[in-house]
């Protein structure tokens with residue numbers, strides 16, 4: 415974008431969200447950044463007037479990375495010009511960091527970082543792997559399941575963005591399996607595409623009436639498969655992330671955290687493995703808002719979210735449970751292991767410095783921990799961890815307490 419506008423970019427705030435923004439004001443620098451291969455997205459200022467060199471240049475860049483246009487214009491003509499230039503989105507000028515972060519974490523660049531996932535349910539393994547090969551060639555990740563009864567576990571483990579399903583399988587047909595999937599609240603909206611030799615219009619219409627996304631008649635050619643799968647999977651991924659995550663921190667929101675906790679709990683029981691839950695709350699956070707203002711308070715919340723994400727281990731869940739309250743699920747950890755880990759996190763976070771209007775400051779959190787040793791349900795896990803969190807607050811803050819050791 416033009417050099418005189420670069421100073422108005424919220425680069426420091428973007429860095430706070432975990433991005434590495436680079437400000438450039440010449441097409442040559444942009445070309446160099448794109449050639450380097452590390453650039454995930456481009457943000458280009460545009461006035462959307464007839465002679466707008468940035469829009470014209472951006473049209474060529476948009477073929478290589480998602481380009482987000484920023485403009486003071488919000489009218490229809492500007493929106494249309496953005497679409498015609500291949501823009502991934504139109505953001506308001508002056509650019510607000512959280513709007514860009516929202517676009518990047520839900521948009522096309524997010525799918526580039528984390529490929530779309532397709533679960534293929536087909537009793538003929540060779541055919542399933544043929545479909546998988548086609549989708550993999552287009553950059554998608556696939557998993558094949560040949561037995562209907564294995565589908566619920568595969569969904570839990572793989573978290574697909576779309577299910578491609580054979581209609582006729584031994585033991586359980588596709589319609590029944592679709593109903594089993596849809597009856598789970600969190601999976602009600604997942605796109606299901608049927609693959610079948612079925613040509614009877616009545617049967618196809620009955621299938622669509624069930625709320626499945628579509629019907630592909632075998633044999634399906636590669637283009638038809640890919641064009642039916644990618645847009646639907648991408649749309650579901652985007653909608654799900656809008657619904658499941660908190661817009662400030664990008665962590666799971668309250669209800670989705672709780673839903674995923676139930677899934678992890680069931681898995682831990684099935685596999686006979688331990689599981690712990692922790693609730694975290696920033697200490698004296700009201701004073702941060704009062705002293706430095708709400709924007710600095712928001713930056714501390716974002717920093718804690720980013721800190722937790724950076725320290726996240728495979729399989730762990732992190733959610734924003736309430737305003738300044740966060741929640742963690744640690745599959746495979748018993749209470750003692752979880753307390754030790756939370757205490758290490760507490761210690762490391764307390765060493766960070768935050769920048770405020772009234773100078774730099776440190777921030778601590780307290781945490782309560784519970785585990786399957788003492789709690790039998792998701793509700794009980796959260797209740798016990800919460801009770802320990804408030805005991806930690808009452809007894810001095812900046813500490814971690816576990817239910818079983820505190821109540822022994």
Ligand SMILES: Nc1nc2c(ncn2[C@@H]2O[C@H](COP(=O)(O)OP(=O)(O)OP(=O)(O)O)[C@@H](O)[C@H]2O)c(=O)[nH]1
Nearest residue numbers: 695696697698699700701703708711712737738807
């Ligand atoms: N900046 C900002 N503040 C928030 C947000 N959500 C909640 N808060 C603030 O968090 C503060 C919580 O204050 P209290 O519940 O009194 O707790 P505290 O000051 O952290 O004290 P203890 O928890 O007892 O250590 C309130 O001032 C809320 O306004 C948010 O999204 N952004």
